[in-house]
Amino acid sequence: MTMHTKLTPSLTGWIKHHKSAAIARSGRSLTAAEVITESVRYKTKCGRPTLARGEIFNLVTGEIVTGCLSFSKALDVLRESYRIDTTVRKLIPLLERKGLVERRLAWRMVSMVTDPTARKPEYRHDAIATRAAIGDGLLISIHYRRKDENWVRTLVTPDGLEFLARLLKAPTGTVKKPKARDTVRALLAEGRTQADIVQLSGMSKQAVWYHAKSISNL
Secondary structure, eight states: OOOOOOOOHHHHHHHHHHHHHHHHTTTOOOOHHHHHHHHHHHHHHTTOOOOOTTOEEOTTTOOEEOSOEEHHHHHHHHHHHHOOOOOHHHHHHHHHHTTSEEEEEEEEEEEOSSOTTSEEEEEEEEEEEOHHHHHTTSEEEEEEEETTEEEEEEEEOHHHHHHHHHHHHSOTTOOOOOOHHHHHHHHHHTTOOHHHHHHHHOOOHHHHHHHHHHHHTO
16 A cells, blocks of 8 residues: 655755755765754754753743753652652652653563573553643653664653652642642733743743643633
């Protein structure tokens, strides 16, 4: 069966540009510098910012987040700063009950012990940040490839680290997940502009715009 994909105007223009560029180069392959330049130009054209090392793009709010930590690193900080002693194994179910993560089944192919030439699936559960957790700026999941396998890692943002400190220090069930959307809704009800909310709440312009838009769509 042959499948036909309708080309979008942007993709058509991209193909046309590279076709003419290839002809101008007489078929010469791109140099490493040219590959980097084209990659930056393509990301800029698609509306995705070019990120520096340590920066992560939040697809929900449009923010660029820095200072994120893995669950294990975050617990190390909480242990040193707040004397909170727990494990990732205990933390994930707690976050799942709070609606901040969901566990998804994943696997990778590994060699069998009895026959190293044969392979079998090794199953695991990945903790994925929910849209609510990403929208509130507490957690963010990144996807990457390693050894031709798809992996996902969920990271704790600086705001998420503060939330975990409050959550784990307090008796179970007494700390509610902070709602940035509720803050935006209350300030909008007072007649505040988005610029006022940015100044009063300390949230980024992208986050305020995202929550204001989601409120208007309700």
